[in-house]
Amino acid sequence: MRTIVLAATSIFAIAVGIAPAHATLQIAWDFGGTTGQCVDQTACDLNLAVGTLQLADQVINGIEVNGSIQTSTKSATLDILNTSSLSVINTTGSDIQVTVTVSDNNFIGPVTQFSSAGSGVWQNAVGSNITLNWYNDPGNAQGADTAGDTPGSLIDTFTSSAIFAADSFSHNGSGAVSDGALFSMTEQATGTLGPLRCLRHEHQQMDQRIRGLFRIPDLDEMKKQTRALLDLTRRHLAREEQVMFTAAREALTSGVLAACGEEWAKFRGVVIGIEPAPNA
């Protein structure tokens, strides 16, 4: 199974201004402990324009990143920091904690108001979550030296957890800031992507639905809820088959697998290697 955050985009815009100066747009990441960074106009940046930082499509510690572009705009009337990815895919059978931070400084003030927005689509990622954080620093410190480097104040935050197989989120924010001639902006996306969260979440859902069945007085409603529980259980078993058992086959030695098989066969009262009789 693959976990996808599609079109995770966030935009950070601040109105008004004075005069430009040198600054650095950069991105830093931490994918399950594998860290990295890319700075605008260095070898890792595919886009020749200053203020646009484009990463090559790549897999970092099992996380496949496609179409990652960051932009930084500084003018007398508008300062914008933007980051987006077409898709961020967990290709492994494990949950992975991901953090991506984008920052630039020497945005042009003074400014007194900010607007923020973020949106995305979850695909096959139930139980995964992402938190978007927006930071503003009147001290103009450069952020994103590391994924945890977020100078200034947290001025907006938003969290989304994937609930449905295809799920979307969006958020808008705005408020007051107090920035002088120069300031910095930093955006961060942090959360956990993974199939195990999805499986655990389904376990919780099944437990809730089973408990709920006993409280339904109406027979038709109970039938409807029982069918929904069966659908959820079938989907969950298929997902376990696809994710858990594939991961177990890859991770465990044949001796351990055989021992597990014997144990579970004993528990279920079946004999390994004997096919059930036709029409049994």
Ligand SMILES: [Ca+2]
């Ligand atoms: Ca560039």
